[in-house]
Amino acid sequence: MIQEEICSRDTMACCVDCPRRYFVVFLGFIGLLVSIGFRTCFALVMVHVTNHTSTERDDDSLFHNCTTSRDLQLNIEPSHVFLLHTAFYCGSLVTQIPGGIxxxxxxxxxxxxLSIVLSSVLFLVLxxxxxxxxxAVYVIRVLQGLVEGCSIPALNGIISAWAPKTERSRMITVAxxxxxxxxxxxxMTSGACSCYVSWNSIIYIYGGCGVAWSIVWMLCIHDNPKHHPRLGARERQLFCTDDVVINRPDQEEKIIPWRAILTxxxxxxxIVGxxxxxxxxxxxxxxxxxxFxxxxxxxxxxxxxxxxxxxxxxxxxVITGGFVVDNFIKRDIFSTTVARKLSETLGFGVEAACVMVIAFVDDKHKALVLLCVGVAFSGIAISGYQVNPLDxxxxxxxxxxxxxxxxxxGAVLSTVVAYFVRDIVTDPAEVPEAWKRLFIIAASIHFFGVLFYAVFASGNRQPWSGSPSTLSVSITQPVANDDKDYDETTRLLRRRLRLHRPQLVDADSYEYGSTTRFLNTI
Incomplete structure (x- = not known):
């Protein structure tokens, strides 16, 4: 039984209680830091090398001499750079669902x-x-998107398998x-390296970090607690709370209820969020x-x-919001559904309002303040839609x-719309007006997403999410001196657990997450 495999104190168990789930979250944090950094580094590098640098000097500039002997200038229109970003997002879009499967x-x-290491190698070629x-840059960006699109669904599966119910929001949000x-x-690093080292130095730094991270990840991470040979005693006990774990029969684990999911x-x-x-x-x-x-x-x-x-x-x-939302749910201040909707509405609603105001601002300091407020508040929403699949x-x-x-x-269309709105502008005096239109469009779409999520989202476990008939119980102490009585009691308990109505089961009805085959990997 899986119960025995997880809860038995075998000789391979580590004598020192070391919270391995924190190491999983830490590596997930670093992996996302590097992989998302690829996009940002590329964006700022392309801003730096396009041959349309303004001749005006910003009197408030913090850094004045922004050139090196190893600089590069490309004679391409700034609007065409948006298409390079579109190429990446198109590739990533294709592999999201295949990545999860x-x-x-x-x-x-x-x-x-493998997703991150391949993307890192492609980044080094850029x-x-x-x-x-x-x-060739278009081809590389499409390939990067294709391989990197698998990383987030897979990472979510790893963290879910290591996330106890009461720590789910905080573990996801920290990662x-x-x-x-x-x-x-x-x-910060791209700006400094482009100006004072060389235009391509940051690409080599991030690409190398991505390769190194992938090696550590593949050598040190296990798909779930059951597969970890050195799980500490205290952490093992956490995953064995109440001697209840989730176990799925071989046939059930191969079935994905596509029709129910897609309706x-x-x-x-x-998805809309x-x-x-x-x-x-x-x-x-x-x-x-x-x-800017x-x-x-x-x-x-x-x-x-x-x-x-x-x-x-x-x-x-993002980090503090995960802890706060977890505590609200744990203390029954809000239901899971209300907590998710409130997080999304407050976080993205404030961000949408700030983006709308930025469209009418003509001072960089005011624009930066509005960005700080809006982007900061958006961190609360991560405890909404981002964690919601686990619910x-x-x-x-x-x-x-x-x-x-x-x-x-959304990212694909965002860059495509930016290309068309910006490309039709030929007079420099009309450039601010083009950006105003882009901010208004973005804010309006964000407001729609907030409204849709507030109406249709749920924090309850869905009827198609899997049958709790897979619960198994291990009773550590005999309930009777007679072995026959003990065996009969155990059999009846297990049979009773299999009798259920899935539609009545919600996200909080029993412990799950530590040994779930999220991605059917156990």
Missing amino acids: LATRYSPKWVCG PTAIQYNLP YAGAYISPAIAL SLPVYAI AFCRNWIFSMLITQQPQY KEVFHMTTADIGFLSAVPHVLMTVV LAPKYASVVTGLARLGML
Whole structure:
């Protein structure tokens, strides 16, 4: 029995209680920090090398001499750079669902590790392509998107398998904080390296870090607690709370209820939320640097340093928000559904309002303050739609996550719309008006996402999420002296647990997560 495999104190158990789940979260944090950093580094590097640097000097510039002997200038239109970002997002969009299925059928550890290492190698090739063959850059960006699209669904599966119910929001939000602090670190380092080292140095740094992380990940991470040979005694006990674990028969684990998933409104609420979030996030990563360069004539180093501040604030809110929401749910202050909806509405609602106001601002300091407020508040929403797949269906969380990652279409459309809106502008005096239109469009879409999620989202476990008939019970003390009585009692208890009505089961009805085959990997 899985109960025996997890709870037995075998000789391979580590004598020192070391919380392995924290190491999983830490590596997940670093992995997202590096992989999301690829996008930010590339965006700022392309802003730096496009041959349309403003001749105006920003009197408030923090960094004045922003050139090196190893600089590069490309004679391409800034609007065409948006298409390079579109190429990446198109590739990523294609592999979101296949990535979740691969992680479900095979090992999420290997799917995630191989995804990042391949993307890192492609990233290391980019500087050569940028210098000598621009069409090759489009090909590399598409390939990067294709391989990297598998990483998030697989990572979600790993973290879910290691997340006890009472720690689910905080573990997800801490791990995903790597994605949100990533732009801040990448912006600062990219700006400094581009201005004072060389235009391509940051690409080699991040590419090398990605390869190193992938090796550590694939060597040190296990798909779930059951497979870890050195799980500490205290942590082992945490995963064996009340001697109840989740176990699935071989036939059930191979079945994915596609029809039920694809007709579930709470799933579509997550997808819409992800779509709107990706629209804004893409704007912040790939378009915001160009906005500050074209509208306020800031240097690359200034852009990198000042644009990083909102992302630092958001990361703090993402982490603290996860703990706060967990406590609200744990103390029954809010139901899971109310907590998720409130997080989404407050977080993304404030961000949408700030983005709308930025459209009418003509001062860079006011624009930066509004970005800081809006982006910081958006961190609260991560405890809403980002964690929601674990509430709806822990067993199929990576499949739902893969579907939610179709929200990447928002990033694709965001860059495409930016290209067309910006490309039609030929008069420099009309550039601020083009950016105003882009911010209004983004804010309006974000408001729609908030409303849709508030109406249709749910925090309850769905009827199609898997049968609790898979529960098994281990009784550590005999209930009677007679072995026959003991065996009969155990048999009746197990039979009773199998009699259930799935539609009555919600997310909080029993412990799950530590040994779920999220991606059917146990």
